Amino acid sequence: MAKSPPTAKDNNTRRFVFNAWLLMLARDRFALFAAIFLLVLVGVALVGSFALEDVATKQNLRGRNAPPFDFNKDWVFWLGGDALGRPLLARIFLASRNTLMIAASAVSFSLIIGCFLGLIAGYTSKFVSHLILRVADVIMSFPSLLLAVIILYMLPPSVINIIVVLAITRIPIYLRTARAEVLEIRERMFIQAATVMGASNKRIIFRHILPIIIPTMVTIATLDFAFVMLAESSLSFLGIGIQPPEITWGLMVAQGRPYLTTAWWLSFWPGLAIILTTLSLNLLSNWLRVVLDPQQRWRMEIGDQKNG
Amino acid sequence: MAEHLLEIKDLAVVFNTIAGQVQAVNGVNLHLDKGEVLAILGESGSGKSVTASAVLNLIDMPPGEITAGEIRFKGENLFDMPPARRRDINGKNIAMIFQDPLSYLNPVYRIGWQIEEALKVHGAKEKEARLETLRLLEKVGITEPISAVRKYPHQFSGGQRQRVMIAMALALRPDILIADEPTTALDVTVQAQILDLLVNLQKETGMALLIITHDLGVVAEVANRVIVMQNGKVIEAGSVRDIYFKPSHKYTKQLIKSAPGKGKFSLGTSSSNPLLSVSKISKNYGVFRALKDISFDLMEGETVAIVGESGSGKSTTAKILLRLENANSGSVFYQNQDILTLSDQDLLKKRRDIQMVFQDPSQSLNPRMTVLQLISEAWVIHPDVLPKNKWLRRVEDLLEQVGLEKEYARRFPHQLSGGQLQRIAIARALALEPKIIICDEAVSALDVSVQAQVISLLKKLKKDLGLSYIFIAHDLPVVRDFADRVIVMKEGQIVETGLTKDIFLKPQKKYTQELLLASLEPDPDVQLARRNTRKKLLEYKI
Structure with missing residues (x-):
């Protein structure tokens, strides 16, 4: 990437910038909660899931579908037990590892690749643009789950393969949005001004266009997070995704489905985890969009109570 | 009552x-x-x-x-x-x-x-x-x-x-x-x-x-x-x-x-040394011929104004000179090289010498960059102009040169007024120490008093730095005050060209006369006379 113009890089300035960001985060209460929630979640995924692995996989047939809020039991049973009597809370903790890894990797791969291809399709020659777009059309015209089924039928189901499949099927979303934005931004006058100065295509794409489309892309990515989690669970449900005893939230929802009328908590708690994660990401991306835009940043700097 | x-x-x-x-x-x-x-x-x-x-x-x-x-x-x-x-x-x-x-x-x-x-x-x-x-x-x-x-x-x-x-x-x-x-x-x-x-x-x-x-x-x-x-x-x-x-x-x-249009006419430049030599450039968009064989010279230290109505091809001319668009035929000679046929690498070197100031500064400055980043971007692209440790100092100098406080370096475009932004845009053009600046309607979007300030800034820079300008405008009074020579364009062709004084006082072609009559003077008496002439012209036509 092109070198950026000077910014004072001594430690003091860096600390100052970091503090300013923290302050702006503190000003937006929703974003602050979201950030804390996500931090805790990542902590749980990294540490908690390993510590609870044994507890979470231990079957206890007498405690099948144990109802939640029975505080006489061990704390891992507070959210109830599943069809094999395993503690739901511990299993949610355990599942967070796989879930977050698959969703985060798939989303970030598709975000990076889609964004990159979109920038190229939007800014370079017609031929390249057509080539990229037609490939995207092919991916899009295929129902994404069907595509995943075909690929995973040929490849052995593993975490890596699922990530690859999910990433590929989601690329066109980012690609097409990025391209559409680029087509609009490239006509703006400051792009012409940069060309007049002699800026290379690389510099114009990465220094002038990319920063403007990033907030949109990140917003789409956070929304897509939930979709990817559910798509992964559909694949698992079909038996070509994550295989038990491996576990993800989506798979937990799917496994709880037959018991919905008798033991709602089997699907409800992992479903709630999915919702809260997506919501937090969304709130945080909303905050990020405002902070990244110099014309809107003052809303956070002066501590406006209304959000963006 | x-x-x-x-x-x-x-x-x-x-x-x-x-x-x-x-x-x-x-x-x-x-x-x-x-x-x-x-x-x-x-x-x-x-x-x-x-x-x-x-x-x-x-x-x-x-x-x-x-x-x-x-x-x-x-x-x-x-x-x-x-x-x-x-x-x-x-x-x-x-x-x-x-x-x-x-x-x-x-x-x-x-x-x-x-x-x-x-x-x-x-x-x-x-x-x-x-x-x-x-x-x-x-x-x-x-x-x-x-x-x-x-x-x-x-x-x-x-x-x-x-x-x-x-x-x-x-x-x-x-x-x-x-x-x-x-x-x-x-x-x-x-x-x-x-x-x-x-x-x-x-x-x-x-x-x-x-x-x-x-x-x-x-x-x-x-x-x-x-x-x-x-x-x-x-x-x-x-x-x-x-x-x-x-x-x-x-x-x-x-x-x-x-209000522009009252100053003395320029006497033209003494230099007869063409800095930029445009000959017979044409540009077609499909079957539409936007430019038809445009030729003119820009002398050293001269201000040439290109005036015309929308669709006359004046902005297209500027874009071709800057290689933002490619001409269908013709040549533009600068320092004995045809810049229309230069390779990208050679062009990069020449870009330094020809810079542009756009019409609307709020559009032509990237809203996500600070003034410091905006101006020093020129040196990122052309690293040989200035070593990195001198950037901040030079930006402050440039800001001073265009009449702004050096504190503005940390600001973002939306925190500045239109006139200040246009000064930043000029400072950015100056960062590369160009020989020629092309101003495309550079003052049209500004208030009258700010317009006068920017024009006098451009004049001062011309004197101090020996710049040459190609000044594209539809506003005749501004041109009258600023230009040495005027080129009148209509429908992709040059109608008339001459010293500013001659164009304004003794226009030869009918279109130039119409253009001058239609332009508005702040003086009510002059305007009344003009309106009457226009009416007569109209009756004559019928």
């Missing part, structure tokens, strides 16, 4: 923003009588449009709030009326036309339908409405109204769209027509036609006309009386001649002084 048609008393409007309260209009008094043309003159932010919006209840509330005053129409206070009655007055008694007709007309309906709609809403029958529409279109000078009613807004030119909008406004025979910058977006010759049309219609119907403008020329051309506004206050009012010849307020004096 006689009753006025419209009377505004002590009007005060504030806007509540998060940054605090902004007093947009502060104690404005004015009145308008039947058959009168009143102009409100002011620069951006003076509150002139807000005042007019208050009359038609167009202010968004909140954030806007009318804190004091009253507006009386035929003696009735508009603020005391029920909303239904007020809506009834809008359009029927008081109509308004806007600066940009394209955003005012609905793009998905035929214009005939849109005018009929206005008539039908206020109770006309289907057939009547259709006949009336045709009559109105004919009246505002749309040729072939019968086919025009079936067209959509995008099928008309800017001037025609403005005519359609006037027809719509006149549909209900209003007592008052408010025109908010009605000709700002139009070419000079079209501007003159539209103003003529407005004045004629006003005389014919006897309505009152309230024109809001920033242009002294428009005031001189159409108005009987003028009100000068600044910072939400009326600072001076009187007849057009009184205000122009005997201004009493400091601001008015300065406004009149900074």
